[in-house]
Amino acid sequence: MSPEKMVRMANQIATFFETQPDVDKAGRVAAHLGDFWEPRMLGQLRTHLEAGGDGLTPLAREGAERVLAEKERA
Template sequence: MTPEKLTYMANQIATAFARQPEDAAVTAIADHIDAFWDPRMRAQLIELAEAGAPDLSPRVAHAARRIRRPEAA
């Protein structure tokens, strides 16, 4: 997936939980991504977050640290 699309999707999730307080929102984002994202998408997101991708919302970047690390297939 293109980094732009992945970033967009992750940020959409963050927006959906925007009203929640920081910690709850970060947990909700991480849980949602753990529950619905295939490992290669999660790996790519973690990679983007670790590279400090500027377009990722701060909460997604934060959540990326809590996302389940996928094992290599």
């Protein structure tokens, strides 16, 4: 998948959870990414973050960082 599409998808997920009343919005983004993104997509997301994470909204970035940290610990 192109980096642009991946960023757009992550940002769309974050935009959805931004509108929800949950307190831990980044946690919900992380949970969604962990539940629905396959390992290759998460690997591409990790590479994108390591390269600076251009284009990711702050909430998408935080959720991505959380899910990737959780996957490292598992």
